[in-house]
Amino acid sequence: MAVWSSLKYAVVASCAIGLTQVEGLPTAAPSAGMTEWGVADRHSLFARQQNTVIVTGAQSASPSARQVAVRKExxxxxxxxxxxxxxLFLLALRRMQNMRTDDPLSYYQIAGIHGRPYMPWAGVTAPRGTNTNTGYCTHADVLFLPWHRPYLSLFEQSLxxxxxxxxxxxxQSGNTQLHRRYNDVLPSIRLPYWDWAADASVPREVGEMPTxxxxxxxxxxxxxxxxxxxxFQTNLAEFSAVQPFGSMRxxxxxxxxxxxxxxxxxxxxxxxxxxxxLAGDLRNRAYRLLSYGDFNTVGTRVTPPGQPARDSLEGLHDTIHGTTGSGGHMSFVDNAAFDPIFWLHHANMDRLFAIWQAANPGRYTLSGSSAGTYAIPRGTQEHMNLQMPPFRSSENTFHTPAGVTRPxxxxxxxxxTLNQTPGNVIAAVNRLYSTGTPSGNxxxxxRAAKHKRSNMRRQDAKPADTLNTPPSADALTTVQDxxxxxxxxxxxxxxxKVxxxxxxxSFNIHIFLxxxxxxxxxxxxDKNLVGTHSIITTVDGGHMDSVVGGTVPLTSSLLNKVVAGEIKDLEKETVVPYLKKNLKVRISLPDGESSEIKxxxxxxxxxxVATVALPDSKEELPSYGKYEVQFDAVDVPKGNFGA
Known part of the structure; x- marks a missing residue:
C-alpha cells in the first residue's frame, strides 16, 4: 500500500509539472469572491495540502515531443x-474502484463529484448562495461540455x-515479460469512448459480463x-432519499x-x-449537430424564452442516459457517474465536442446564466473565463472554459482531430456517420442514379429494418427523383420543449408513427418507434426547473414510408396530413411506467420542416435551412394533449 500511495502522489506531482510545458493554455487570475471556495478544514494547513488536487490529466508523453496519447473506441x-x-486498463479501473473511499482520487470520490453524496470534494466547499442539495455538475447549462472536460481528465489522471x-x-513480482508488455502500453492508457453514433450496441464486455x-x-x-x-464499499445512507437506490449495493x-x-x-x-x-435516430442527431455553427445552441439543451426548440449535444447525451439506465443509476444526474458506462459515454460526448471545435475553428465561445450547482450560484453570468469548481488548474484557481479549449x-x-484541418475533420465525420442518415443515403x-450505377427496380426496393434508419441508397435510387x-x-x-x-x-418523450x-x-x-428524447434530472427532480428543448428527426422514417408506397414524397402537402393522422407522442418514466401527457x-x-442542401464534397456537411413549424402535435399549456 505504501508503494501505491507514494507512486500515486508522485505521478500527480509529475503531471502538474507537465502541464506547465503545454503551450497556449490560458489561465485565469482569481476572480472576485474566489476566496469563498474554501477547504473542508480551514484550521489545518496540512489538511489543505492533502486535499488540494490539481487537475492535469494523464501527462504521460514526452513534453519535448509535444505528443499526446489518443483516446480509443x-x-x-x-x-x-x-x-x-x-x-491493463481493466486492472487500473478495478484498482480505482477498490481504493479507499476517502481518497479524493478514488472512483467513489470522483464519481461523487457529479452528484451524490452532496459534500465537498478535495476541500472545495460551497460558497454562499449555492445549492448544497445537489452536485458540482453543470446540466441544463452552457457549461455542460467544458465542465465535463476537466472532470473526465481528473478521472483519466487517476486511471x-x-x-x-x-x-x-x-x-516487483519479477514477471519481466508481462512487465515489459504492460510498461510498453502504459503511456497509451487513456479513458476509452463508446461511439454509440457509429454502433449503438453495447459491447458484451461492458453490458453482459459480470466477470x-x-x-x-x-x-x-x-x-x-x-x-x-x-x-459500493460504503453504506448507502447518502443514496436512500429515493428508493430503490438506498438498497442497491x-x-x-x-x-x-x-x-x-x-x-x-x-x-x-x-x-x-x-x-x-434507436441506432438510426442517434446517428442522425449526432451527424446533424456537428453541422451547427453556434456553440450556445449545440452546447446546451436550455431553450431561451421565445426561441424554437433545437437539438443539442447535451440533449442527445440525455437520451443515452435514459436508454442505458431505464430506472438504473444512469437515469439520474446524481447517481449516474457511479456506473462505469457513464465514463465511456461521456468520453464520447467530449470527443463530439472536440470534433465540433475542430470543424468550427474560432466558434467556441459561450455566454449564459447558470442553472446553479453545489459551487456556482444560480443566475451566475457565464463566460469563457468563469472558473469551474472543483477542478483546480493551480493552488488558487480553477479551470475555465477558455482554459479547457484544447484536449x-x-x-x-x-x-x-489530432493535427487535422477542418476539412479533414469533416471528411472523417462523413466517413463515420453520413451513411445511415437521410443526407448520406x-x-x-x-450520384448512383446520375451515373446509372444501380439496377434496383422500384418493386424490389424495401424499407429499412428499423423505422429511424433510412432505406439503403440502392432503395432510394428508385424514389430519389x-x-x-x-x-x-x-x-x-x-x-x-418542456x-x-x-x-x-427523469422521463422520456417517445415519438411513434x-x-x-x-x-x-x-x-x-417497438417497431413503430421513431425516436426518444430523454429528460435527465436528479432523483427528486426538484432543483432543475428550466425550459429545455430537443428534437426527434422524422425524415428517415418518412423515407421508409415513401419506399413502402405509403406516401409519395416529402412535400408539405403530403407529409402534414400523414403526420396529423399517424404521429403519436407518449411519456414514460425511467422504470418504463407511462405518464399522462397532460x-x-x-x-x-x-x-x-426545413430545406437541406446536400454537400458537394466529402469535406462539407449538409446545409440546413431554417425550420418552420407546420403544426402542434402537443401543447399542454393550451390543452392539446395529442392523439
Missing amino acids: IRQLINNRDQSEFH YSSAAAVVEEIR IQVETQRGMQTIPNPLYTYR ETYRWPSRVNTADGYMSQGAALNNAMRR ESFGYSYVE LGTAV KVVENKKYQDWETEI NNAALKS GDVPSDSKTWAT SVDKLIVQIA
Whole structure:
C-alpha cells in the first residue's frame, strides 16, 4: 500500500509539472469572491495540502515531443489481438474502484463529484448562495461540455496513476515479460469512448459480463468486471432519499427484481435491444449537430424564452442516459457517474465536442446564466473565463472554459482531430456517420442514379429494418427523383420543449408513427418507434426547473414510408396530413411506467420542416435551412394533449 500511495502522489506531482510545458493554455487570475471556495478544514494547513488536487490529466508523453496519447473506441481495445492495453486498463479501473473511499482520487470520490453524496470534494466547499442539495455538475447549462472536460481528465489522471501502480507491482513480482508488455502500453492508457453514433450496441464486455479474464503476474485470472458495474464499499445512507437506490449495493442498468442477496440484476440484452432500436435516430442527431455553427445552441439543451426548440449535444447525451439506465443509476444526474458506462459515454460526448471545435475553428465561445450547482450560484453570468469548481488548474484557481479549449492540454486527443484541418475533420465525420442518415443515403442515391450505377427496380426496393434508419441508397435510387430536387430535400423533425422538472423525475418523450402498444414497458423496442428524447434530472427532480428543448428527426422514417408506397414524397402537402393522422407522442418514466401527457408541465411538441442542401464534397456537411413549424402535435399549456 505504501508503494501505491507514494507512486500515486508522485505521478500527480509529475503531471502538474507537465502541464506547465503545454503551450497556449490560458489561465485565469482569481476572480472576485474566489476566496469563498474554501477547504473542508480551514484550521489545518496540512489538511489543505492533502486535499488540494490539481487537475492535469494523464501527462504521460514526452513534453519535448509535444505528443499526446489518443483516446480509443472501447471496441478497438477489446478487439486488439494484443490484449495488453485492454487488460491493463481493466486492472487500473478495478484498482480505482477498490481504493479507499476517502481518497479524493478514488472512483467513489470522483464519481461523487457529479452528484451524490452532496459534500465537498478535495476541500472545495460551497460558497454562499449555492445549492448544497445537489452536485458540482453543470446540466441544463452552457457549461455542460467544458465542465465535463476537466472532470473526465481528473478521472483519466487517476486511471493512469492506477495503471502505473499496477505496472510497478508487476515489476516487483519479477514477471519481466508481462512487465515489459504492460510498461510498453502504459503511456497509451487513456479513458476509452463508446461511439454509440457509429454502433449503438453495447459491447458484451461492458453490458453482459459480470466477470472478465485479465492477465496478471499470477497468470490469467477472473475478476469482477469493472466495466459491468461498480460495487459500493460504503453504506448507502447518502443514496436512500429515493428508493430503490438506498438498497442497491452496486450499479444497475435496466434493473430487474430477482431473488438474490442484492435483489436486483441488470438486463444487458434488454439494454442492447433498446439501443439498437434507436441506432438510426442517434446517428442522425449526432451527424446533424456537428453541422451547427453556434456553440450556445449545440452546447446546451436550455431553450431561451421565445426561441424554437433545437437539438443539442447535451440533449442527445440525455437520451443515452435514459436508454442505458431505464430506472438504473444512469437515469439520474446524481447517481449516474457511479456506473462505469457513464465514463465511456461521456468520453464520447467530449470527443463530439472536440470534433465540433475542430470543424468550427474560432466558434467556441459561450455566454449564459447558470442553472446553479453545489459551487456556482444560480443566475451566475457565464463566460469563457468563469472558473469551474472543483477542478483546480493551480493552488488558487480553477479551470475555465477558455482554459479547457484544447484536449491536448490534458494529455489526450482523438484520431479525428489530432493535427487535422477542418476539412479533414469533416471528411472523417462523413466517413463515420453520413451513411445511415437521410443526407448520406440520399446523396449516394442521387450520384448512383446520375451515373446509372444501380439496377434496383422500384418493386424490389424495401424499407429499412428499423423505422429511424433510412432505406439503403440502392432503395432510394428508385424514389430519389420524388424527394430530391436540385440536390435539396425537405427535412422533417419534431421539436420538443418542456419544463425540465415537469415530473419531478427523469422521463422520456417517445415519438411513434402508427399504433402504440398499450404496455408502456415495450415502447423502447417497438417497431413503430421513431425516436426518444430523454429528460435527465436528479432523483427528486426538484432543483432543475428550466425550459429545455430537443428534437426527434422524422425524415428517415418518412423515407421508409415513401419506399413502402405509403406516401409519395416529402412535400408539405403530403407529409402534414400523414403526420396529423399517424404521429403519436407518449411519456414514460425511467422504470418504463407511462405518464399522462397532460401532467407534463409546459410540454410542447411541434412538427417542423426545413430545406437541406446536400454537400458537394466529402469535406462539407449538409446545409440546413431554417425550420418552420407546420403544426402542434402537443401543447399542454393550451390543452392539446395529442392523439
